[in-house]
Amino acid sequence: MTTATPARLLQLLSLLQTPREWPGGELAERLGVSRRTVRRDIDRLRELGYPVEASKGADGGYRLVAGKAMPPLLLDDEEAVAIAVGLRAGAAHAVSGVEEASVRALAKLEQVLPARLRRRVATLQAAITPLPGEDGTSIAPQTLTALAGAVAGRERLRFAYRDKDGGESRRLTEPYRLMSAGRRWYLVAYDLDRAGWRTFRVDRLSEPFATGVRFAAREFPAGGAAEYLRRSIQGGPETYAFEVRFAAPAEEVAERVRAWLGTPVDDGGGGCVLRGDASGPAEWLAARLALTGYEFTVRAPEELTAAVRELGGRLSRAGGGAPQDGPAGPHGPGADVREGSPRPPRHGPEGRP
Structure with missing residues (x-):
C-alpha cells in the first residue's frame, strides 16, 4: 500500500488547480504512481476540504471545482509575483468595498514570500508608475503592509x-x-x-x-x-492638551481617572503627572479632576487654570467661605501654573483632511 506523502498531495493539488479536467491515467503518469493510488490521494484531498469532482467513464477524469468554503491555494513563483505586484499597485488607491481586505491579503502574501521573489516584486514595482490619487497623494504599499502587520x-x-x-x-x-x-x-x-x-x-x-x-x-x-x-x-469639538500634577502615586490616581483622559506617570517625587487631551468646556475637566479627591496642580493650559480657580471660588462661596487660590484638593480646588510652563497649543483631530 502506497502512503499519500505530503509532497505528492501538494503536487496533485497543484495540477488540479489548473482549470482543466485531468484523466486518471495522466495524473498517475505525472505522479509516478498507480491509478488506484491517485484515487486514494483524491479521497484524501476531499477529506482536507478540497472539492474534487470525478467524471465517469473508462478513463474518468478529475477537476477541482468551486466549493462552499475557500480552500488554501498553491501558487508557483510566477503566480505569487504577479499577485503581489497587483496587490501592491492596487493598495495605494482605495477601492470601495475591498480596501482593508486587499491590504490584509498583501501582508499575508509578503510574509511568506521567499527573498528571491521579494526582490523580483520590488524590481517590477519600481518599473510601475501609478497614477496619484485625486488629491495628488500616493501611498507606498510597504507602508500599508507594515501598518497592517503592526x-x-x-x-x-x-x-x-x-x-x-x-x-x-x-x-x-x-x-x-x-x-x-x-x-x-x-x-x-x-x-x-x-x-x-x-x-x-x-x-x-x-x-x-x-x-x-x-x-x-x-x-x-x-x-x-x-x-x-x-x-x-x-471635525468635532475643539480639543486642547492639558498637563496636571497630582500629589499622589500614579497607581492610585489611575483608579479615579477615566482611561480616555490619559495615563498618569510617576514623577519620582511621590506624585504623578497626567497629560492628555480634552474637548468641551474647561469647567467640565476641572470638575472631573477635583472629583479624584487628590490635591493637584494645573501646569497647562491657562483656560484650565482659570476654570479650576473659578470652580474653587464657587465651592468656597457655597460653603460660606472666601475664595482661595492654591493647589487643588478635595476641600477647595484651585490651580497654580508653574512659572515658565509651556502652554500646549489647541488643535483639531490628527489627520483631518
Whole structure:
C-alpha cells in the first residue's frame, strides 16, 4: 500500500488547480504512481476540504471545482509575483468595498514570500508608475503592509508624521485599526507620547517601524473605531492638551481617572503627572479632576487654570467661605501654573483632511 506523502498531495493539488479536467491515467503518469493510488490521494484531498469532482467513464477524469468554503491555494513563483505586484499597485488607491481586505491579503502574501521573489516584486514595482490619487497623494504599499502587520500583531509602532500645517514629529503609538474612507487610508492608534487616541492620515506618515514590543488592548472611546474615524474626519469639538500634577502615586490616581483622559506617570517625587487631551468646556475637566479627591496642580493650559480657580471660588462661596487660590484638593480646588510652563497649543483631530 502506497502512503499519500505530503509532497505528492501538494503536487496533485497543484495540477488540479489548473482549470482543466485531468484523466486518471495522466495524473498517475505525472505522479509516478498507480491509478488506484491517485484515487486514494483524491479521497484524501476531499477529506482536507478540497472539492474534487470525478467524471465517469473508462478513463474518468478529475477537476477541482468551486466549493462552499475557500480552500488554501498553491501558487508557483510566477503566480505569487504577479499577485503581489497587483496587490501592491492596487493598495495605494482605495477601492470601495475591498480596501482593508486587499491590504490584509498583501501582508499575508509578503510574509511568506521567499527573498528571491521579494526582490523580483520590488524590481517590477519600481518599473510601475501609478497614477496619484485625486488629491495628488500616493501611498507606498510597504507602508500599508507594515501598518497592517503592526495592527495584527499588536506591536508598538514608531513613525514620522507630518500634520495638516506641515509640522513634522516622531510618534510612538499602539496601532488599533487601519481603515479607509473617502479614498484615503487612516491609522487609528493610541499616541503614547500624547497619552490619547489619534487618527493619522497614512499619506502623511513615513518610516513606519514595528518595535517588537507588544501591548495589551486599551479601552476604546465610545462608538468604536468607525465612529471615532468619522468624527475625526468631519471635525468635532475643539480639543486642547492639558498637563496636571497630582500629589499622589500614579497607581492610585489611575483608579479615579477615566482611561480616555490619559495615563498618569510617576514623577519620582511621590506624585504623578497626567497629560492628555480634552474637548468641551474647561469647567467640565476641572470638575472631573477635583472629583479624584487628590490635591493637584494645573501646569497647562491657562483656560484650565482659570476654570479650576473659578470652580474653587464657587465651592468656597457655597460653603460660606472666601475664595482661595492654591493647589487643588478635595476641600477647595484651585490651580497654580508653574512659572515658565509651556502652554500646549489647541488643535483639531490628527489627520483631518
